[in-house]
Amino acid sequence: MRAPYYIEILAANGDILQRQRVDSLPIRIGRGYDNDFILDDAHTAASHAVIEADGEDGLLLRDLGSRNGVIHRGRRQPEVAMTGHTVVRLGHTRLRVRGADQPVAAELSDTAMHGWEGTRPAVAGLTMIGLSAALSNWLGDADDFEPIAYLMIIAYALAGGLVWASIWAVANRLFGQVARFGRHLFIIGCGLAAMEVWELGSTALAYSLSLEWLTRYGRHMYIVIIGVMIYHHLCTIKPRHMRRFALVATVLAIIGSTMVLLSNLQSSGRLGDEPYMSVLYPPVLRVSPNHTPDAFFKQAQTLQAGADAERGKGGGDEEAEDDSEE
């Protein structure tokens, strides 16, 4: 290892908190002011350790008889050979030493869209939030048009979106130095728009092709969308941990879906959200064919077996019901 040397104090996650250049060996490390590298850590000795050449172009860190010692890989060591990747702990301080000849990783290509920060994604996000709220209200609104109803809904949606984005922006400021509020607002805007598109698209498709399962289990898609949103929020904060965040989002989505399934099972005895497909769309949208009454009642005939089988299993808590309803 070649001079000058750099001593780096690391955070638990590997971030460098402090870096100091030292031109020559040996390097004395400790809390005292006579050291080359001064530790601001009450759990270290005044003269804690020293880094010397090991005679073969390497460095050796030697404990100078401190109380808490030098910890490497969880064990106290009298001396540790220091390569560029060896991290030792002195008291509460984690540090490593690198020489001027330390190789560094290749330059990463810049994939971040620096233009898509700040006001522009924020406005786009807010627009999507407002539009999906207005669309959803308009679809369900069978009363006379009242502007105030739309304004209220849009205001509530925007306020909700702002709060959500603010929370992520605070987290971003904490862990990633900048807030990136506009980006987070854009992510929730996309999420809400995706939900609205899914709501309309999936029900129309279900009606059109008579895909009843799509309405029974369509709610899980919202959980997936929320999972994807969380993934993007996390990646906005820390772009370097995509795989880890994908795993986190997947686990969260699985937990959410399981909870939905279990609560359905508890409240209605089935996994799906509804006992039958309840959406109705205009006839032009429909592709699947009509069946004859014969076919339908043939299917109905097959229900008997299921009902009889359940009957055989016996009933619930009879007394409670009798007394409460009598």
Add this chain to the structure above:
Amino acid sequence: MLLAGLCAVAGARAAEPAAAPAPKPPAATPDKPTPARSTAKPPPASAAPAASEHAALPPPSSAAQKLYTAARADILQVRVLLKNGRTQSSVGSGFLIGTGDLVVTNYHVVSQFALDPDTYVGEWVDTSGQRGNVELLAVDVLHDLAVVRVSRHGTGFFRMPAGQSPLVPLTQGQYLYSMGNPLDLGFAISEGAYNGVVTRSFYDQLMFTGPINSGMSGGPSVTANGDVAGVNVSKRLDGELVSFLVPARYAQQLLNQVALQAKAPKDFKPVVTAQLLQHQDAMLARLLETPLSLKAMGPYRVPVRESEQMRCWGSSNVKADKPYTVDSTSCAMETAIFISGALQTGQISIRHEFLRSSELGALRFAELASTSFRNENFGSYKSAHLTGPHCTEQFVKNKTLPLRAVMCVRAYRKFAGLYDFALLTASTDAPLASLQSRIDARGVSYANGLRVTRTFLEALSRSSAEQP
């Protein structure tokens, strides 16, 4: 039926406009007080001044006085007790026939120990405070009658002609005297007028314009001569003094049946099942003996059945300030067969809802129609009486009308072979009109359930002249 609940129901009904009663039919409710209320007797202190006030009033009609004196020994209170702790679960009345040990009462008075003899037992109490055990011999759930054997004999006041002997004819306006133990307060006699046979319920009942209260169920109603005219059974909660009696001839039939049977059935569930199966056969035969009548709702023709037993009511939001209109027609039988406090069955109801709009676009109308179609309930899977709903759904086209059809079936847990059927349909032929219909057949055999729902589905139609 909870008396508190009974009052609440009465209040709710009174609040409804007379022209638009609830589509839910059971307005005539068997009266049966519950422990909660029946134990809440007024303190004796307040009873004493009431008695002295009575003394100041003119004496009651001498006929009632004489009848009560003569009949007193033969009227009983029939109580259902919890086996554990012997606290009373429900109370009703009954009367001893002739000089024997048979007592006629209502099925709904004894339903708990008929269906669940492991949990409940019966007990009788007479006017002199004697008490003893009750043995259930026969039930007739369709007419709401039961015959029990008690451990004492009658004095012969209440006579029931044996065999097929004709009963005393009644004329409208004739005085009848109804006896029993209202609200577990004490034995009472009340006077009223006979007002003919009511055909609204599926089985004949006599209309008695006099007070019948919870707890008097199963008690006798007699003419001034002491002839049994009927058995107190129920009253309308939304009326004044509109009460119903089971005609005495059904009690006579049940007594004849008891005379023939060697010993009482151990388990009454198969008996009840057989009677319910017989009822649903008769009910559906009567419902389907002629084609269902078709009513016009916009371009659609919808099947309904209007008869003495099944009444139809309509409503519309046409005056409301909405960009769509919805007309609805619902038809339901006004009475149901009482099985237990939580289960009433043997009933058909039909409902049609016609939605249309010219102002909402196709997409928003679809949303509105979906919301209306979504809002249907087929019952909980947690019920102790019925299984959860088992459903199938399909796009179906009958002769003229394409439909989205949903069929749900539930089986009765205690009565093998009986099912509740519900068929829900929505028309799928027009973008700005939706006809949504539902028929419920409760307590029917599987074959009959399929038959009635199929008849209903095939009768829905669109008049070809107005086809777009």
